[in-house]
Amino acid sequence: MINFKLLRNFVTLFIGYLAILLGLWTLSPNISAMPKTSLVTGMSVSTTPEFSRLIFDLTTPVSYKAFTLTHPDRLTIDINGTKLAARLNHPALLNTSITAVRSNQMAQQLRLVLDLKEQHPFKCQMVKIPGTEDWRLIVDLFNTKQVQTAPSENAFNPYTSDATNYQPRNRQIANNFPTNNQSFTGNMSVSSNMVTLRQRPQPKIIAPLLSKYHTNIIVIDPGHGGKDSGAIGVAGSQEKNIVLSISKYLQYILNQQPGFRAVLTRDNDYFISLRQRLNIAHKDRADMFVAIHADAYTNKDAIGASVFALSQRGATSELARWVAKKENESELGHVIADKNLLLKSVLIDLAQTLTIDSSLEIGRSIMGQLSRVTELHCPRVEQAAFVVLKAPDIPSLLVETGFISNAAEEKRLNDQRYQYKIAIALAQGIKNYFLQHPG
Template sequence: SYGDRLVVDLYLSKVKEYKPVKQINSSGGKRDVIVVIDPGHGGEDPGAIGPGKVREKNVVLSISKELARQINAVKGYRAYLTRESDYFIGLRKRTEIARKRNADLFVSVHADAFTRPQANGASVFALSKKGASSEAARWLAKRENASDLIGGSGVNLGDHDDMLASVLLDLSSTASLRASLSVGDRVLQSLGGVARLHKRQVEQAGFMVLKSPDIPSILVETGFISNPTESRRLNTRSYQRKIAGSISKGVKSYFSDQPPIGTWLASNQSKSGSSYTVKKGDTLSQIAHNNA
């Protein structure tokens, strides 16, 4: 609607450059689980605009800030935002920030829109298999990307290990997608406790911000900003806290069961976990029950 134009975005240096950082060791020498939260749109990109000129970029920033606050309030977690105020960040830059933060999970927060105001409900997306395949091809086409991706494996690709790079990238992408679907399901079920769901299963699409081959990533559509009722709710602090709380609950539920190796959560789980010694004459059902 603007017609031809030239846009120049100016960033503060602390926003423009994100250098790789060591993961936080604030929990007894063990690192925290890192969650990078991405408020969609921003700056010249307002996102969807609902009744009363409610702008998606403002709603999702408020929800994301509250989500970060709730996650940071729990021992063993550390949350970062890709943007902390009203400015635009390119889509690939958002995933770069997550990688440089050594993220265990990337959560992009949005508000949906449709041509008909009746459309409603929250959704959760993970990357589609087709999107994962196309991104893998892009990474392999740039060998420096592939080297960065598997650098932590201790493998030296050299100039001739294209097959090895392809296999390792495929393994990493498959594991990340599986984790994305799993954490997405936890978040979706939690969202269902406070909001109407648009779909009752995690959907898959080729969203650019979900294309990190090595970082589990989900995109949360918190509701339809084009729906008058949901737009009003999404624009209130009380509902924003509820939505953030449900996302936080789903994330923590997943990591409680699947704590990353080397984290305080994993260490605490192993210390608090009970064990059962199998005795002669025990049946399989008894063993399973005592180890549940």
């Protein structure tokens, strides 16, 4: 016989159990609506004289909190709902005040720690990558010695194409350098207040060969530094500061190019001997050595850029002969006291004719590009008997970027946009040579 009372109790209990399960299901969050975990898929590093930039690639936008700590100095960034899926080491960190990038993965948060040599003003921003679903967290650390406060949104930024907007005269400028991690090859036509970029596809054959088979090491030597200020301009500008800024721009531009790695002999305001500069070229097995300087002369009307290389048969002009005499004196360890002397700098003396010919060819390539953005003091590559270097297989040039003894040119050489233009011209001249002579 069926026990209806027991059956009724069982049905009641079963219905109650189903009700509880239904209630729990309706109260639980919608799985599809739950926030997705973002992944850090990569990190890149860029530097300019004004700031260092770290870019963290993310799969989705995130909320974050950034703050500085001391003892030791560091910048900490807590990123919510994020997991690390990339390595955080990058060779370009060597050119920054960041000694290391560390991470600590927590359940609902990723903590990134930037170990610093010293405290810096900083700025963070979340940016969507156009045409994709990916995002970037951009962290800028500003150089306290050059920028006391963070620049405004409209301030000059070498990472955008606006960096080349400054142009005093109407002319065509070849510009083959990518900006904002994009490849750009084209011409820039400039009027008084407008820049028009005309793009064309990047070369598909030569450029990849550079990066696949050989990396061209370019050692950039910003003249003077520290106790040696170099030439002094009419308004008091110091050569050592101008050439360091131009050199850093040149390094940044070259390091964006496949098949190139640029090394600075000094990256701040300190004195480094000639022998140390040459040792850096040896150590890094340089494919080219280029010294960056700025002129001063008793004739205040002197203007324009110059390029110098070695001559084994004597100087090409009285000026070049006088320059070589002064630079050879510098090799003996003397710091020239007269800050208004012309061309106070040092150039590697190259013994082999083949290397000298390469230097002259690179020099002509550079002068061709410089002529597009500034006046030339001399229409040819000058030569003189500069100091002997024991490794005669490194093509070397000395570039005088202009006369800071000329008030108008001194003003231009202190303009960051003009410095960047000069750096683009130098980089384009160097790149053109190595494209024609790969490997």
